Amino acid sequence: MGDDQNLYEVALTRLPGVGSQLTRLLVSYCGSARAVFQAPPGKLLKIPGVGPKLIKSIQENARTALLQAEEWVKRAEELEVQLLFYTSPRFPDRLKQIPDAPTLLYYRGNADLNQHRIVSMVGTRQITSYGQAVTERIVEELKPFKVMVVSGLAYGVDVVAHRAALQAGLPTIGVMASGPDIVYPAVHRKYADRMLTQGGLLTENPFGTKPDAPRFPARNRIIAGMSDCTIVVEAAMKSGTLITADIAHSYDKEVMAVPGNITSPVSEGTNYLIKSLKAVAYTSVQDLVELLNWDLQDEAAAKAKAPPLDLSEFNEEEVKVLQVLLQSREEHMDNLSWKAQVPVSALASVLLGLEFKGIVKAVPGKRFMLL
Structure with missing residues (x-):
């Protein structure tokens, strides 16, 4: 099945007058490269930009394109070349996003x-x-x-x-x-x-x-x-x-x-x-x-892998502060005092203790963030 699929994908790229954008359009409407070759003229005519002249060209050149594709698929196997059609999961995703991307890569x-x-x-x-x-x-x-x-x-x-x-x-x-x-x-x-x-x-x-x-x-x-x-x-x-x-x-x-x-x-x-x-x-x-x-990506990945914080290890005021920071990740000291309902006079000591434990970090502007 894989080889057969490659055969039609390669052949589609060899049809005269069928460029990368038209290849994508044909496959999008027909479902696969193979289906393009098997589609009746009436179905192809419903595709925007496809007229009788192109359909005639596809019909006249299909056999030659398939024979050439058969030769190239065999050559690819011999030289260990991967034929990556743009619908392949191994095709570079970043490349798919550009308007003039190739539809077939040899890798x-x-x-x-x-x-x-x-x-x-x-x-x-x-x-x-x-x-x-x-x-x-x-x-x-x-x-x-x-x-x-x-x-x-x-x-x-x-x-x-x-x-x-x-x-x-x-x-x-x-x-x-x-x-x-x-x-x-x-x-x-x-x-x-x-x-x-x-x-x-x-x-x-x-x-x-x-x-x-x-x-x-x-x-x-x-x-x-x-x-x-x-x-x-x-x-x-x-x-x-x-x-x-x-x-x-x-x-x-x-x-x-x-x-x-x-x-x-x-x-x-x-x-x-x-x-x-x-x-x-x-x-x-x-x-x-x-x-x-x-x-920022690495920081987010590290946080995603980190085990959840066990609040049972902290005292009552520390838990109040941590619950706020777990929601917002970062807060100004005054907002933190109000949201956690911990007086500013006591908050400084609580935050210092959490810093020593490596749980929070002070950042410029009297702000604190959860590590």
Whole structure:
């Protein structure tokens, strides 16, 4: 059933005149890729945007598309390539949300493309010693947060980011402008091979596709679309890297840029992104943590895992204070006194005792929060 399903999904993407948006529309109305091929003309005509000309094209090209799909499904099995249609639970969810997302991905690897935290790192191919040091530092700083690093396997910042992720034990995904059977540049094959067991290689291009120039901007939209944030390390003013940053911006994704030497051509792009407010400056991992609210996420997760507070261990006044804080998490001292019905004169002592026990914490503005 799985192979049969893949067969029709691949075939649907090979039909002339059927792009990604129309593919989604056809599947939405018919229920599955297979149902599109089996639907009678009358049913297809009811779909908005589908006319007699397209139906005729589908009928005339269906057999050829299915034969080609059969060959590619077999090839995928031989090369251990996963064929991820956009309806697959393994397809990157973040990518589904962008309007021009591909409908079929070719994936080799073992990483979860829906990992909790994913960051893209992009930049110039003419990386400087500063750029290399910063790229390696960023990846090392990401290690405690169990981040998946995405890049394009190209020279410069891309391969340094992949290599640093491999050394740090982080999963890393190389998004390629070629088919799944062609690693470009070939000199990076040793890293690509390692990534198959610690991340993976991803592309929207079918077998045998060569990395022609027009495919790189399309590749860049996947890099930007499948991550939470795109970090630009070094970039010239006129570069594909800035295009990637613009794409990420258009998807309402976060963009960060590393400030650079004002005399360096490969820092002109990053400094421009920061100056024009198209990117947030990256000076340490804390900038990223605060931008994406990872600290608040981790705090909430820790609280969710924490066992419920046993109020039997506290005295009467402490219980009154804790019951208020369990509801609001944080209160001003005056409000806390009124809500808990504990006089301010006694409350200071109660709160001090709870602080010593590691239950509450004083924050600026005479406020107290439950830990």
